[in-house]
Amino acid sequence: MTTEFTEKIPFITLLGPPNSGKTTLFNYLSGKNYKTVNYPGATVEYSIARILKKYNFEANLLDSPGIISLIPESLDEKVSIEAIYNHPRFGTPDLVIITVDASQLSRHLLLVNQLIEAKFKVLIALTMTDMLNKKGLDVSITALERLIGCNVVKIDGRVGKGVDQLLKVAEQNIQDTHVEDSHEPIVIVGKNNNSTLIELFKKIEQIERNVLIPLEGKDQVDLVSANKRLNILNETNNINLTNQLDSTSLRIDKILLHKIWGLAVFFIIMAGIFTSIFWLAAPIMNLIDDLFGYMASQAFTYLGNNWYGDFIANGIITGTGSVLVFVPQILILFLILGILEDTGYLARGAMLIDKPLSKIGLNGRSFVPMLSGFACAIPAMLAARTIPNRRERLLTIFIIPLMSCSARLPVYALLIGFLFPTNEAWLAGIILAAIYVFSTASSIIVAAILNKFKSKFFSSKDNSSFILELPSYRKPKLSVVANNAYHSAKLYFRKAGPIIIGFSIILWFLTYFPNSNPKVDTKGLNQDQIIQLQKSERLSASYAADLGKSIQPLMRPLGLDWRVGVSLISAFTAREVFVSSLALIFKVTDNTQPLQNSIIDAMRKATIDGSNQKLFTTSTIIGLIIFFVFALQCLSTIAVSKKETGSWKIPMLQLLVFTSMAYAFTFISVNGLRLLGLP
Amino acid sequence: MKSAADLKKGEKGTIMLIDETHPSARRILEVGFTPGQEIELITKSLFSDPIAFAVRGTLIAIRKNEAECIKLL
Numbered sequence: 001m002t003t004e005f006t007e008k009i010p011f012i013t014l015l016g017p018p019n020s021g022k023t024t025l026f027n028y029l030s031g032k033n034y035k036t037v038n039y040p041g042a043t044v045e046y047s048i049a050r051i052l053k054k055y056n057f058e059a060n061l062l063d064s065p066g067i068i069s070l071i072p073e074s075l076d077e078k079v080s081i082e083a084i085y086n087h088p089r090f091g092t093p094d095l096v097i098i099t100v101d102a103s104q105l106s107r108h109l110l111l112v113n114q115l116i117e118a119k120f121k122v123l124i125a126l127t128m129t130d131m132l133n134k135k136g137l138d139v140s141i142t143a144l145e146r147l148i149g150c151n152v153v154k155i156d157g158r159v160g161k162g163v164d165q166l167l168k169v170a171e172q173n174i175q176d177t178h179v180e181d182s183h184e185p186i187v188i189v190g191k192n193n194n195s196t197l198i199e200l201f202k203k204i205e206q207i208e209r210n211v212l213i214p215l216e217g218k219d220q221v222d223l224v225s226a227n228k229r230l231n232i233l234n235e236t237n238n239i240n241l242t243n244q245l246d247s248t249s250l251r252i253d254k255i256l257l258h259k260i261w262g263l264a265v266f267f268i269i270m271a272g273i274f275t276s277i278f279w280l281a282a283p284i285m286n287l288i289d290d291l292f293g294y295m296a297s298q299a300f301t302y303l304g305n306n307w308y309g310d311f312i313a314n315g316i317i318t319g320t321g322s323v324l325v326f327v328p329q330i331l332i333l334f335l336i337l338g339i340l341e342d343t344g345y346l347a348r349g350a351m352l353i354d355k356p357l358s359k360i361g362l363n364g365r366s367f368v369p370m371l372s373g374f375a376c377a378i379p380a381m382l383a384a385r386t387i388p389n390r391r392e393r394l395l396t397i398f399i400i401p402l403m404s405c406s407a408r409l410p411v412y413a414l415l416i417g418f419l420f421p422t423n424e425a426w427l428a429g430i431i432l433a434a435i436y437v438f439s440t441a442s443s444i445i446v447a448a449i450l451n452k453f454k455s456k457f458f459s460s461k462d463n464s465s466f467i468l469e470l471p472s473y474r475k476p477k478l479s480v481v482a483n484n485a486y487h488s489a490k491l492y493f494r495k496a497g498p499i500i501i502g503f504s505i506i507l508w509f510l511t512y513f514p515n516s517n518p519k520v521d522t523k524g525l526n527q528d529q530i531i532q533l534q535k536s537e538r539l540s541a542s543y544a545a546d547l548g549k550s551i552q553p554l555m556r557p558l559g560l561d562w563r564v565g566v567s568l569i570s571a572f573t574a575r576e577v578f579v580s581s582l583a584l585i586f587k588v589t590d591n592t593q594p595l596q597n598s599i600i601d602a603m604r605k606a607t608i609d610g611s612n613q614k615l616f617t618t619s620t621i622i623g624l625i626i627f628f629v630f631a632l633q634c635l636s637t638i639a640v641s642k643k644e645t646g647s648w649k650i651p652m653l654q655l656l657v658f659t660s661m662a663y664a665f666t667f668i669s670v671n672g673l674r675l676l677g678l679p
Numbered sequence: 680m681k682s683a684a685d686l687k688k689g690e691k692g693t694i695m696l697i698d699e700t701h702p703s704a705r706r707i708l709e710v711g712f713t714p715g716q717e718i719e720l721i722t723k724s725l726f727s728d729p730i731a732f733a734v735r736g737t738l739i740a741i742r743k744n745e746a747e748c749i750k751l752l
Contacts, residue, residue, distance in 0.1 A: 068706070068709050068710060069709045071705070071709075073705070073706055103736060104735070104736060104737060106711065106735050106736075107710065107711040107735050107737065110709065194697070194699055194704060194705060194708055197705070197708050197709065197713075198708065198713050198714060201708075201711075201713045202713075242736050243717075243735060243736040244736065245721075245733050245736065245737070245738060249738070250721070253721070253722060253731075253738075257721075257722040257724070257731065258722070259723070259724065259725050260725075262724075263725060347740070348740075351724055351729050351731065351740040352724050352725070354724070354728070354729050354740075354742070355724060355725065355726045355728045355729070358742075364729070463702035463703060465702070465703045465706065465742065465745065466729055466740070466741065466742045466745070467703065467706050467707065467710055467739065467740075467741045467742075467745065468729075468739070468740050468741075469710070469737055469738070469739050469740075470731060470737075470738040470739065470740055471737070471738075472737075472738075
């Protein structure tokens with residue numbers, strides 16, 4: 001991070017209960033220019049931004065995770081709450097702006113009250129007054145300011161109304177702070193026991209009764225406003241009005257939260273997300289693939305057939321391409337999830353699926369991360385942050401690598417293509433679906449088994465709980481959703497990018513040297529074929545090949561040899577590298593037909609090194625598919641897992657467990673199938 | 680003693696107390712299930728768990744075992 005945030009300008013923390021419109025307001029104040037940073041040594045993240053120039057108010061704005069109360073329930077909550085008191089980087093905020101839903105005053109004022117009690121300087125941004133107005137009610141700002149003891153500004157984050165006024169008051173608030181007034185906030189942890197909490201609610205209810213007023217100019221409440229003028233306002237009447245649930249949402253929920261139909265709709269929506277991750281993203285992914293392929297070949301032609309030409313083309317450009325190729329999927333996934341979250345459906349989905357998931361030690365909130373895992377394990381692990389219980393979060397992160405991520409797709413396509421000729425494409429589709437079902441089932445079984453031994457793996461005493469507000473359905477705010485999707489993609493690029501590119505370069509080195517300038521028989525070959533043959537020769541005498549040969553004894557029991565071993569090692573940068581690596585190692589020089597067909601032809605001819613036995617048979621191909629289902633062959637996943645779990649314990653355990661499972665199951669299936677008489 | 684988990688779909692009840700021995704007791708209070716509040720069971724998921732209640736003008740889903748610690752009048 002640059003120094004721009006450390007200057008001596010006011011520091012404002014934005015706070016708010018879930019569903020109070022905090023994220024929307026943050027987007028309004030900061031635009032696209034926020035940074036997401038981890039708390040030192042913790043898995044909790046915060047976003048920091050400068051308030052947009054157009055508001056003419058210079059201040060740093062910290063967006064903190066949505067909390068209900070200042071008293072932490074979990075380890076992660078403790079970190080984020082401590083950072084409100086005293087941020088490790090910015091210290092104590094000069095002002096806390098808290099978003100409060102006007103139609104949820106009796107619940108949301110709890111946090112405001114705690115903040116004021118803790119002696120923070122507080123400013124309320126009152127949101128969603130439109131929802132309250134629909135019920136014929138309004139909030140008396142002056143009464144609320146007087147009773148709660150801080151300034152209140154009405155805002156509509158959806159259109160940005162009131163934001164100017166909010167910042168004007170914020171500036172005023174900060175200027176008004178006298179030196180003698182400023183003191184460190186008091187930590188109220190432990191001070192609030194359950195009975196004081198109940199007292200606090202009673203006090204807030206009293207405030208609510210006094211600030212809710214009938215909306216001016218509404219016919220149906222004319223009688224009430226008449227009463228008010230006569231000062232005989234029936235106080236409880238207004239409370240009853242605000243406590244009514246949104247009738248439209250109730251009607252929608254009759255279907256969407258129905259025991260049977262709700263679940264049916266849920267699975268249709270999830271299947272929809274799942275297919276759109278693939279179908280919508282496929283053309284863009286192909287475009288990126290083609291573009292980087294073209295750039296690599298152009299670079300190679302321009303720089304010449306030498307080590308630096310090859311380094312730029314196959315190390316740097318191809319490496320960058322393999323990072324970018326997943327961006328479309330991540331963007332689409334987060335766009336759809338963001339829309340579902342903004343409408344209020346995601347919380348309902350979590351409720352529907354909580355019971356089955358809790359049986360295997362997970363949580364309703366594990367669902368979104370697991371689903372994201374079908375696109376890429378990296379954003380999936382980041383999405384697991386929404387699970388408040390540490391043990392459940394660790395278990396979710398643990399099984400995410402088993403979700404069949406999109407990088408496995410080209411590998412499966414090749415292997416299934418080998419098993420079935422093209423005229424049986426429908427059969428290939430069924431097999432692919434079966435692989436997805438199989439990998440999902442495996443992840444559930446692994447979770448269930450780990451859950452049995454949970455005390456050994458995940459030492460955490462957090463209480464397993466599912467308490468989730470199901471907000472009224474709302475039209476999603478697309479610009480906010482798009483902004484968040486953009487930031488997720490950026491986060492992926494920043495976290496996984498350097499690792500993938502770094503390892504691409506290391507692997508390039510291992511596959512290029514020491515035989516960097518091989519002699520090949522060029523008779524009757526065109527320029528392209530010569531280059532291709534040189535590449536193959538280089539690879540078969542490379543460090544990677546040495547490494548592959550050293551694991552030959554491990555590959556033989558699987559019916560495979562060192563060449564497949566080299567491809568498996570290369571696949572650690574990203575699984576789909578397996579395909580291009582096979583192409584190199586089996587000297588695929590034919591470019592008259594699609595690459596996949598040429599590789600399959602070469603694979604059919606291949607025999608085990610030093611014998612006449614066919615290398616790729618039905619049983620070894622099925623074995624390889626099973627290997628890819630289980631093996632944790634992705635360095636970026638390991639790196640992100642370490643970052644998200646806070647230690648090397650979980651990622652190393654994942655690597656060990658999944659790779660040995662992959663090896664054992666491949667061994668069993670290859671040899672079992674052979675015993676059954678398959679080739 | 681009748682608990683919130685014993686309510687039928689569409690049935691209302693008034694909270695008497697929250698069983699403080701339950702580890703989620705504080706969170707349940709904090710989201711607004713406090714003594715004296717009227718709640719309504721809106722819907723149950725498959726296996727009757729979690730259960731969604733209307734409380735203080737919003738809908739909150741909690742697990743069955745958490746609903747059991749909300750004792751009603």
